[in-house]
Amino acid sequence: MTPCTADGVRCRAQCAEATAMASELETNPSAPGGLPAHWRRGRTIAALWIALLCAFALWWLAPHARAENSDNWWLKARFRFREAVRAPRLDPEIVLVTIDDRTAERWSDTPMIGWGSRLATAIEKLDRSGAKVIALDWTQPVSLEKWFPGNDQRLAEAILASGKVVMVKELVPVPPGRPREKAHWLLPNDLILTALASYRDLGYAEIHVADAKGETEVAALTPALESPEGAEPSFSARVVERAAGVDAALTTRAWALPGQPAVRLRENQSFLVNYAPGTGRGTAFEQFSLSDVVESWISADRRVKDKIVILGVGYTGSNDNSKDINAKILHQHVLNRSRLV
Numbered sequence: 001m002t003p004c005t006a007d008g009v010r011c012r013a014q015c016a017e018a019t020a021m022a023s024e025l026e027t028n029p030s031a032p033g034g035l036p037a038h039w040r041r042g043r044t045i046a047a048l049w050i051a052l053l054c055a056f057a058l059w060w061l062a063p064h065a066r067a068e069n070s071d072n073w074w075l076k077a078r079f080r081f082r083e084a085v086r087a088p089r090l091d092p093e094i095v096l097v098t099i100d101d102r103t104a105e106r107w108s109d110t111p112m113i114g115w116g117s118r119l120a121t122a123i124e125k126l127d128r129s130g131a132k133v134i135a136l137d138w139t140q141p142v143s144l145e146k147w148f149p150g151n152d153q154r155l156a157e158a159i160l161a162s163g164k165v166v167m168v169k170e171l172v173p174v175p176p177g178r179p180r181e182k183a184h185w186l187l188p189n190d191l192i193l194t195a196l197a198s199y200r201d202l203g204y205a206e207i208h209v210a211d212a213k214g215e216t217e218v219a220a221l222t223p224a225l226e227s228p229e230g231a232e233p234s235f236s237a238r239v240v241e242r243a244a245g246v247d248a249a250l251t252t253r254a255w256a257l258p259g260q261p262a263v264r265l266r267e268n269q270s271f272l273v274n275y276a277p278g279t280g281r282g283t284a285f286e287q288f289s290l291s292d293v294v295e296s297w298i299s300a301d302r303r304v305k306d307k308i309v310i311l312g313v314g315y316t317g318s319n320d321n322s323k324d325i326n327a328k329i330l331h332q333h334v335l336n337r338s339r340l341v
Contacts, residue, residue: 075272088284090283090285090286091284091285094285094308095285095286096287096288096314097289097290097293097311097312098312098315099290100289100290101316102289103289103290103291104315106291107291114151115151116148116151116152117154119136119155119158120155123136123159125293125297126311128300129297129300129302129305130306131164131306131309132164132242132308132309133166133239133242133243133308134164135166135239135309135311136166136167137205137310137312137313138167138168138312139186140188141187141188142189152191156192157195159195163197164197166202166203167188167201167202168204168205168235169186169188169203169204171184171186185204187202200247201238202238203233203236203238204225206234220268220271220272220273221234221270221273222268223236223237223255223265223271224237224248224250231248241257243308288303290311
């Protein structure tokens, strides 16, 4: 086409005609040469569909918009990517001793609450084997002397002799409709409590899964709570403190061991933890059956030397299954590491 800048009347006339047509189309799309009517209708319908899709997307994303949930999603994505590209390996610093199906079947002649003497034997053997810390995920608030004579004394003596045992305590909230009552700690009975090396060797049990579907891939951990007596450490935080040989410091937005990078806390004083590769599949931590430790370990076992050992429930159908034990272990361990992968 000849440019409009060319000389000649004919060219100037064509240029003027084209300019007028363009102006007409801009102001009146229905003019001859504009978009067909069914195109214009289709464009309107498409705009409505886009608006509906945007509204649905906003509705679906609303629950995830909170910082806690977005953090959870991002951490889970990183966890799954790491699971896919990295082969799991046994943690070099932590082992599990579980009350598994084999233990429950082998000792089915005695209720679990009567296993105090067996737990004592396990603590003695783990201590003799050089365990750095023995995290006993077990509590016994009442004396069982009436039903199992000597069991409490036997367990207390083993805890006292070891000096490395950390146990759990539970927070009992104020019952509904009883505002005059106060929340209080549910502690081990006096005989066992006084056997611990320090009152600080009690930590509150607070593991909870952050995933709405109950998956144990990401969990929120609150390492300590403020109280009039000072910071109350969680079970996992206290195990890490004992392993490191120092007490941690709690501030408004951080929890830190002396000489270690601080763990940044969220507004609710917690942080999200994702687990070591293989957690929940039995490939993240070396595991031993409690019954094997008690009945088969004749001499010191170097596989637990200088390691954190957690002893807890892991049999099928228990409220605290093997995945939860793995999670608790990693919680303890991750606090002592600089950053998650």
